[in-house]
Amino acid sequence: MTHVHPDFVQRHIGPTSDDETRMLEVVGASSMDALIERAIPEVIAARRPLELQAAASEPAAIAELRVKASRNSVLTSMIGLGYYGTHTPAVVRRNVLENPAWYTAYTPYQPEISQGRLEALLNFQTVVSDLTGLLTSGASLLDEATAVAEAMTLMRRGSKAAQDAVLLLDAQLLPQSIAVTRTRALPLGIDVVVADLSEITDGEALLAATDGRAIFGVVVQYPGADGTIHDWTQLATAAHDAGALVTAAADLLALTLLTPPGEWGADIAVGSSQRFGVPMGFGGPHAGYMSVRDGLQRTLPGRLVGVSVDAVGAPAFRLALQTREQHIRREKATSNICTAQVLLAVMASMYAVYHGPDGLRRIAVAVHSKARALHDALEAGGVEVLPDHFFDTVTVVVPGRADAVVQAALERGINIWEVDGDHVSVSVDETTTDDDLRSVAQAFGVNSPKPVPVEPNWPSALVRTSDYLQYPVFNTHHSETSMLRYLRSLSDRDYALDRGMIPLGSCTMKLNATTEMEAVTWPEFANLHPFAPADQTVGIRELITDLEQWLCAITGYDSVSLQPNAGSQGEFAGLLAIHAYHQANGEAERNICLIPASAHGTNAASAVMAGLKVVVVKTAPTGEVDMEDFKQKVKEHGERLAALMVTYPSTNGVYEDTITELCSLVHEAGGQVYVDGANLNALIGLAQPGEFGGDVSHLNLHKTFCIPHGGGGPGVGPVAVRSHLAPYLPNHPLSEHAGPTTGVGPISAAPFGSASILPISWAYVRLMGGAGLTKATQMAVLNANYVATRLRESYPVLYAGQDGLVAHECILDLRGITKETGVTVDDVAKRLIDYGFHSPTMSFPVAGTLMVEPTESEDLAELDRFCAAMIAIREEIDAVANGEVSAADSVLRHAPHTALSLAGEWEHPYTRQEAAYPAGVDPLRKYWAPVRRVDGAYGDRHLVCTCPPPEAYED
Known part of the structure; x- marks a missing residue:
């Protein structure tokens, strides 16, 4: 009996019922049930249908989400602790966060078709490097707490201290960062000591904090969780003298005014870029960051974007030092990070591009001025305020009445933080209004603050004097028109699911339906x-x-x-x-x-x-x-x-x-x-x-x-x-x-x-229901077997299960082809760009192979377009095998071909038409790679991971 699926299920799944019939015939199965019975080992097959609620319609699912949203109360947050209100520029929200050209793209392992994303990430790295005063920044970590934990293991590797040395954390490190670091440290056998480091000025005091035990690393919060800003210069000197490295968990917005960690001796800086235009979102996602001094860049965890050149010497971006990745080093990897927070790093970078250095500084001054006004109003009202030097957070002494003050603020629509029974802290941000400050003052029983723009009154050692973000990109796109066009120009350089199929094995690049995305930006x-x-x-x-x-x-x-x-x-x-x-x-x-x-x-x-x-x-x-x-x-x-x-x-x-x-x-x-x-x-x-x-x-x-x-x-x-x-x-x-x-x-x-x-x-499961999810799995298996069947004569399928069937992906084995012809998986991957496709997964899990996963979302026309491209490429390989052209001179080795490459002198044994418009490519859908094949080795030898100045491009 044919099951009639709801509209959404049929929209999520690419092939129609007629397509399914044709595909089953190609695979050699009489029905979908027969195919799955052959593919799935009987010992694991489910004995009953998946029991979930019946699928909801799209309007019904959105209505259910609206009800859930209404059960949240969004008050003004002045809690702080690493999470702040922020204004996302509308042009960034609409054209990055809500734009499938950005959110449906894949990790930029194919740099030729990821140049826009890579440039945005290079901007992010430049923001972090400039603001922290450290040479090299990565392309984003997961959050601030895990970034602190990553710094712990980086310092352990980089320090020459004894193996039983301890990690020393300042007591004013964010509580979640302390807790996550303890979780990470325990199985590694690392002892963590938490102490007040604010008065440590020499090595003797430093060792006293650990009862004389050796130290491999020190982590401080800058500013501290209680809002206090310390000059950590003497601590850093003492730590270095003791053989330890120093990490500063730093607030990027504060660093527009504060002396950068790299200038007072920190080896590493970590933190979050959340307040650069990324909503709090009940905790995430937000792009964490890490930057390091010279000498530590090759031990950075996660991804690192670098500047290289392409085959004709033009500047090109790529992921640098990929030999650090887990697929190479496995149990010797420096970190298990695989997914980063790229989309959020892009948003944060564009917040900096939008505002520029002067705009960021204006925001920081405004934030500090609000905090200063609150501080002064509290002191004028006879309330004790602890920090002498602060940026955006004040900790207030309220003996025995912390709970009452928190409740008083709550009654006025404000959340502040109860540190303990005698202390509360209040954090302001760029969204804090005069009315918010007035309400907080009322909760403490003092007169309303009168905020006016003021420069920090910190000691000179704490005041930033160095420039930042002087590169053209941060000083150009400040009108809405310019910003809009910049974002469009970057997305045009990329290939994402909104252009076509991304058949990556192991990565499941399926449809991300618009309805599923809708609730993400609801306040x-x-x-x-x-x-x-x-x-x-x-x-x-x-x-x-x-x-x-x-x-x-x-x-x-x-x-x-x-x-x-x-x-x-x-x-x-x-x-x-x-x-x-x-x-x-x-x-x-x-x-x-x-x-x-x-x-x-x-x-x-x-x-x-x-x-x-x-x-x-x-x-x-x-x-x-x-x-x-x-x-x-x-x-x-x-x-x-x-x-x-x-x-x-x-x-x-x-x-x-x-x-x-x-x-x-x-x-x-x-x-x-x-x-x-x-x-x-x-x-x-x-x-x-x-x-x-x-x-x-x-x-x-x-x-x-x-x-x-x-x-x-x-x-x-x-x-x-x-x-x-x-x-x-x-x-x-x-x-x-x-x-x-x-x-x-x-x-x-x-x-x-x-x-x-x-x-x-939530929306995906609710819209699909049990039957729809099952159908999606079945179709993913059918699509994979259809591709494997169609391509098996051109490329050996490396592995198969019972009856010669694969699961949801198949591995095409090019090793024999490479041995015979010299044509590599890289050549096929780059040539696919000319045909308008992202490459399948290269050389994983087996070197010299391509792993294809079509998912259930690709329709038959797109599957056939991919198969036709792969078969046409095999014919191009055969021309090499037959001696008609050498691999070095072939259209494969010189792929991808840019539009510019067609305009110059042409010395290839193939035509411009064959290069750019091979058989089956629709001229109206043509995707042009912005650069030729990228020279990865050059980029690793000449490591540049921030925006280069304009003169770098003059040659």
């Missing part, structure tokens, strides 16, 4: 502070609960935490839960994690971070886990076996029928099974990892559940567990609702991670 979600009182956040937490319950039903697990704000952080949380479970059972010696050789590199990096030792299991010639090697390693490490970390379907795109046996053998040995959920798009409605043997999985909402990739982020990586691991899920010191009291601690800065984008996945 009831966007303007919530993550530490707002619980009775003000009922609606968003109700949405979170719905999503947790739905994810449990989908996966077969018992509990879910949505706190992890990236897939890598979900991996880390899941492995921490396993580690804590063994410890609770008195089996702390279990520290071996078995990981197949084909696994994503973050798996190994996350295992090391969780205190586990990685043992690699071989891959069989069929692409499955080598069972003999696996059994041998279970036998060898049985008493110390903590976990098996396995991706299912496998990273090689195969449904392995041995999965239940793998799980059973691990359980019999006393270990736990971690099923990486990266490929869940091949399972929903068909099989449940919590039922076929998994104990824990992370899920990628930015893959399977339609949160857009945003050019490399944001992501959400919730962790799902069976009931025995539920007590060890993440929690948070500032929210009793965020997790169990027995949890492993926070792994993200905010209690619910990147909460403001959870309405996207």
